[in-house]
Amino acid sequence: MTPASPLPFAEQPLPAWRRAVLKVGSSLLAGEGEGLSPRHALNLAQFVSSSIAAGREVVIVSSGAVAAGRGLLHRKPQAGAAMAERQALAALGQAQLIALWQRFFDRPVAQVLLTHDDLRNRRRYLNARATLQELLALGALPVVNENDTVSVDELKLGDNDNLAAVVAALVDADALFIATDIDGFYTANPRTQVGAQPILDVEALTPEFFAMAGGAGSGVGTGGMHTKLEAAAKAAAAGIETFLFNGTQAGTVSALARGALIGTRFRPAQNRLAARKYWLRNVPVEAGAIVVDAGAANAMGQKGASLLPGGVTTAEGDFRRGDMVELVLRDDAGERRIARGVSQYSAVDIRRIARRHSREIEGILGYTYGENVVHRDDLVLL
Template sequence: MARTVVKLGSSVVAENDGTLRAEVIARICTALADRHAAGDDVVLVTSGAIARGMRIMDLPVRPTAIEDLQAASAVGQGKLYRVYDELLRERDVTTAQVLLTFFDMSARLHYLNARQTLRKLLEWRVLPVINENDTTTTDEISFGDNDFLAAQVAVLVGADELVLCTDIEGLFTANPRIDPDASLVREVADVADLEALSIGHETSALGSGGMRSKVVAAEMATAAGIPTTICSGILPGALEAVLSGEGAGTRFAARPARYSSFKLWLKYAKPTRGTVVIDDGAARALRDGAASLLPVGVVAVQGSFDAGDAVEIVTRAGEPVGKGISTFSRDELAAVAGEKTATVRERLGGAADEAVHRDYLVLG
């Protein structure tokens, strides 16, 4: 039994004017129902609520003001879900609507609660239909047209595969819409190999993502050991080929899982609130061994953060070392930066010895 997360971009769900691609959605629902009937677990992450709201309200272009985006999503969200629910119910699949926000992913307790809910739904053989809750989010592109959300969900549910469906065949060496020499990249062994490619931020008239956000999503999922495919959701047979194992589009190979689910959450979902600058000795200790960051290795503190917030850790030259959960607030850490442990204990009675404990640190 396989567990697959399938994500549909706005350009797959709707035309540029917001009209739903009814035939495309119906075909995709059939493909998902077939996998469900075969015993697989399937999770659907969908964009398109704003596009649906735009069409219903007869808006000529995608809004830019956050309140307009939220209102369009409020109009379209339930109606979009109803389409999936009815199509899948006709195919003997029970669904559940799940709305998530960036806060649900960045707050650890919310993250764990979301995981428990999704896993219970799958245990009940229910197909979750997930979207970002645009009506309450404060940043309409926080998930990059839901690419990042889909990767997070794949990690949450322990997926065997992530499939990102868009309106082109996959990842190309250049933008195929403007470069006739662009060719499809079939396999990616390491995301770092793509640095030489011109991977753009271009989006559809309705979406907020782009190919770059899909590559970042693939990087996150493959770091968790989850192979990822970017394929066309519009081209008949493409998604079906991926789900059946025949292959289509661009496949990103899974990497050996380097991080626990907690450290994946820390690396990709927990927002940073400040920066901690460390000396060269501390940088070597963190990179070369299982060391914690001690206050004595701290050179400077930037930004404003509380104990428990995530901070970026960099060298004096600004080179990134990693990301971790700070044991101290910004003011506390600034007060003991460069001090030995004994002095830290004197100044901050009862404080931990580590500025960032190795268990709450991920190298980057």
């Protein structure tokens, strides 16, 4: 069968963004023979550098460790390779992957290895978020990858597409850029279906769109168009826009730097703040509560402030760091639920630091997770 000639995508304006996650698949990093190649990574790195120079922040989610490990051992990809072999290849190749990215930047590149289990567990989620935010504050470039060496169920089809969407929500990104080896999303597989039409803008990902998606497009990566739609749907649920583009085309990548998209735009159903507040309002709360005084209640309600330990009178129950708990005001008028939020400290720790200044936390506990008991970004008023 003669491959179909894909129809071109028209250029469209890229909306403004402040912080983004860029997902780069194995197909863009693998060499013609074995190992990794800088051919397409260089253009993507230039987009990242120009974005940072413009005052934006970028986190890269990069595949390629397994492919890099194969290159070191001169092994060809094999269907049905044993899990232990793939994990060993990932361990060998991870250093090569980070070295590839570091060569393009004059700022430090930080390796961050995660599994989906890290992000499902709320306490580990908070720790990962704090680390990534601190790396950005330090001016480093985080490069995130699935921790393939210890993953079992997580090392599977298209995992890094979905991981990138979760990381975008983790760091409160405005945008998720997915670099792939196809121009964008089509009504059918443009490599095999003559007349497949490019789709420039997707308002909402319905089952009909998923039915259009095919399987993996190369023998190097593990993801296909279906997993990219899954990632776009996850990002949309968090209020984050997704932009799918061809990372092998230098003109397409350079267009991003000047504020233009040649690819597909997936819009969220609601803005990022509304999506987060919805989650905060509806996730189940743990037993117990943080009891606050009138001053703290007023600061949170009228000024949008975080909850500091000085405004806490006590904590009830046995909840842990990262749990969703209710914030309660008790005064002469009785008891009122005023808010709910993700606690940065356990109930035991809060009882020890209640009524104390934030700068005393480390001296009392021997460690600190920051000055806030509940950060305003993790809090919603009732």
